[in-house]
Amino acid sequence: MPELPIVTLSVTIGNMNTSFEDERVRAPELADWLLSRGLVAVTTAQAAQLLGVPPDQVRRRLHAPARRGEWVMPAHGLWMAVHPEYRTWGAPPGIEIVDTVMRHLHTDYYVGWLSAAEIHGAAHQAPQVFQVATSRHIRAKQVGRTRFTFMTRESVGAVPVIERPTRSGHARVSTREATILDVAADIDIAGGVTNAATVIAELADDDGIDVGTLADLAHNYPAAAGRRAGWVLDRFGPELELEPLRDVVQSKATAPSLLDAAGPTTSELDRDWRLRVNRDVEVDV
Secondary structure (H helix, E strand, O other): OOOOOOOOOEEEEOOEEEEOOOOOOOHHHHHHHHHOOOOOEEEHHHHHHHHOOOHHHHHHHOHHHHHOOOEEEEEOOEEEEOOHHHOOOOOOOHHHHHHHHHHHOOOOEEEOHHHHHHHOOOOOOOOOOEEEEEOOOOOOEEEOOEEEEEEEOOOHHHOOEEEEEEOOEEEEEEOHHHHHHHHHHOOOOOOOHHHHHHHHHHHHOOOOOOHHHHHHHHOOOOHHHHHHHHHHHHHHOOOOOOHHHHHHHHHOOOOOEEOOOOOOOOOEEEOOOOEEEOOOOOOOO
């Protein structure tokens, strides 16, 4: 992953090359000074340089501005300047800061599950947490009003994403097809079978997905993910040609999957999707 250009000794802003080597800024003015230059974050070492103090004095110098909501420290050694409209929140929304934090931590990531569904306009209810897939373990954290939860996933970088524009750049968000399969694979993370089914159906609405892309991606997911997704789309989604996805799930030489992994293991078998339908589902779309 490329390094995040937060603040370095020489930072390019648009077509201007701005040097900070000789800059000195008073602590009460530093947040607005950065924001006025299109910058959102500094490391502790960079803040120390701008303030003209040793690094171990940065926390004390920024304590009062932070209490006024001008700064938030979402990760060790990273200071983010808060835009005025978010200062009563304690921090910008999660989508605005996740990329900066992950780059600071040198961690590959994408916004996924219900948080991605909401960004795609498909969350029936606003998720209570901001769900992020990461390439290594990171503890959950509260940043302002946002409760971040991080789920370690293999091959995070291989999951297709869109780049959602933010004020400071962009955030990596799983595509609709990847979000469908993540939600189908992790029913518990998605709030249960009914909520997961509702989200999947909404993601596919209005020609929102490409079934061929979904089928290709299903090769990289557990069999249960493709089977649940196909079953939901077949019953509750828009009229789609699901044969490519059906071929993929039929080709997986595993025992039938459960619609609800926590439900009964004996129930009606849907042979088309090799899925035991062990829960009643009422989709609200």
